[in-house]
Amino acid sequence: xxxxxxxxxxxxxxxxxxxxxxxxxxxxxxxxxxxxxxxxxxxxxxxxxxxxxxxxxxxxxxxxxxxxxxxxxxxxxxxxxxxxxxxxxxxxxxxxxxxxxxxxxxxxxxxxxxxxxxxxxxxxxxxxxxxxxxxxxxxxxxxxxxxxxxxxxxxxxxxxxxxxxxxxxxxxxxxxxxxxxxxxxxxxxxxxxxxxxxxxxxxxxxxxxxxxxxxxxxxxxxxxxxxxxxxxxxxxxxxxxxxxxxxxxxxxxxxxxxxxxxxxxxxxxxxxxxxxxxxxxxxxxxxxxxxxxxxxxxxxxxxxxxxxxxxxxxxxxxxxxxxxxxxxxxxxxxxxxxxxxxxxxxxxxxxxxxxxxxxxxx
Numbered sequence: 191x192x193x194x195x196x197x198x199x200x201x202x203x204x205x206x207x208x209x210x211x212x213x214x215x216x217x218x219x220x221x222x223x224x225x226x227x228x229x230x231x232x233x234x235x236x237x238x239x240x241x242x243x244x245x246x247x248x249x250x251x252x253x254x255x256x257x258x259x260x261x262x263x264x265x266x267x268x269x270x271x272x273x274x275x276x277x278x279x280x281x282x283x284x285x286x287x288x289x290x291x292x293x294x295x296x297x298x299x300x301x302x303x304x305x306x307x308x309x310x311x312x313x314x315x316x317x318x319x320x321x322x323x324x325x326x327x328x329x330x331x332x333x334x335x336x337x338x339x340x341x342x343x344x345x346x347x348x349x350x351x352x353x354x355x356x357x358x359x360x361x362x363x364x365x366x367x368x369x370x371x372x373x374x375x376x377x378x379x380x381x382x383x384x385x386x387x388x389x390x391x392x393x394x395x396x397x398x399x400x401x402x403x404x405x406x407x408x409x410x411x412x413x414x415x416x417x418x419x420x421x422x423x424x425x426x427x428x429x430x431x432x433x434x435x436x437x438x439x440x441x442x443x444x445x446x447x448x449x450x451x452x453x454x455x456x457x458x459x460x461x462x463x464x465x466x467x468x469x470x471x472x473x474x475x476x477x478x479x480x481x482x483x484x485x486x487x488x489x490x491x492x493x494x495x496x497x498x499x500x501x502x503x504x505x506x507x508x509x510x511x512x513x514x515x516x517x518x519x520x521x522x523x524x525x526x527x528x529x530x531x532x533x534x535x536x537x538x539x540x541x542x543x544x545x546x547x548x549x550x551x552x
Contacts, residue, residue: 204410204507204508207414207503207504207507207508208409210501210503211414211417211501213500214417214420214497214501215389215416215417217424217493217496218417218420218421219386219420220493221424221428221491222382222423222427225381225551230377230380232551233315233375236250255372256368257340257372258340258369258372260344260365260369260372261340261369261372261373263339266296270289270290270292270293270347271293273285273288273289274286274293284354287354288350291399292346292350292351294398295347295397295399296343296346298346298394299394300339300342300343302342303338303343303387306386307336307339308327308328310326310336311326311327311328311330311333312333312383313335314334314379315335315377315379316332316377317332317333335379336379336383336386337383337384337386338383339387340387341370341383341388341391342391343391344366344370345370346390346391346392347366347395348362348365348366349412350398352395353396357526366391370384370387381427385423388416388419388420389420392412393413395412396411396412397409397412414505414508417500417501418498418502421498421501424494424497425485425489425497425498428491429489430546430548430549432546433546443487446484447485447486448488450480450483451480451481451484451485451535453484454479454481454482454484455481458474458481458531460477475506476506478531482498482502483498485539485542488539489542
């Protein structure tokens with residue numbers, strides 16, 4: 191009786207975790223949607239309408255042009271083809287698999303993005319002035335803003351590369367983010383269009399890197415990572431564009447956040463002390479989620495805290511459902527991961543302290 195009971199508990203945890211991931215995604219989209227028009231209006235204010243649109247801020251112009259160049263479909267396909275040719279030339283079967291999976295992910299992402307584009311029929315930013323629009327099926331040019339095709343394809347390929355080559359993961363995701371930012375600065379898409387493309391791309395990448403019979407698990411994994419990523423981007427956008435409100439509530443949020451971060455770091459210390467013993471995996475997972483939740487609380491935004499909280503709960507429930515055991519890993523990978531964690535916490539605190547409200551829009 192214990193095995194069926196354990197299986198039922200795992201299934202329940204997975205279902206609830208998927209629900210938490212969807213809740214985190216919905217909350218993030220709701221929050222980022224508040225910035226769609228302000229960001230679009232700001233981009234228009236620094237754009238000169240010549241025979242073609244030209245941004246007057248140099249770094250924005252560079253990002254717009256370079257991201258558009260990188261994110262074009264045929265160039266992303268070229269990356270996969272180059273990997274395929276290299277794998278054949280140097281007899282690297284693992285690289286060959288990655289190349290094929292990246293092509294599959296690109297194909298899935300393209301089909302989904304183009305289907306959703308015409309099903310929703312959202313107008314491009316240049317056709318929207320009040321922010322009001324209706325969902326309607328359309329093949330008309332200019333009514334295909336959601337999701338961003340460049341972002342969808344870029345995140346699909348980047349996700350496959352990040353899964354198969356973990357050390358290159360941050361670079362791959364950074365390039366995909368760069369492409370997404372370029373679509374906003376170019377005036378081609380709203381932030382939520384890019385966010386939608388990123389989610390579809392991540393899901394496509396996870397499906398492409400796993401056996402087809404495991405598609406449910408792949409989608410659940412993709413939803414979790416997409417939820418955490420969108421929550422983090424929403425939190426960053428909120429902090430950079432909003433000043434902290436004065437009052438008791440904000441102070442309580444800060445105290446809660448500082449306590450959670452401190453607790454997470456203490457658990458991290460315990461994880462290293464018990465390395466190789468029982469409970470190591472629990473300490474490792476819980477400490478990271480507690481730190482993430484604490485940083486979210488320090489934004490003093492209930493919406494950010496809800497989004498990140500749902501995402502953290504999804505990861506925690508999934509870890510319980512799968513009963514992950516602690517596994518030995520190479521010292522180099524452990525040092526790199528811990529350095530990245532500590533560096534990320536330091537950067538996040540610096541942003542929370544010194545970079546609140548620096549973006550020129552509200």
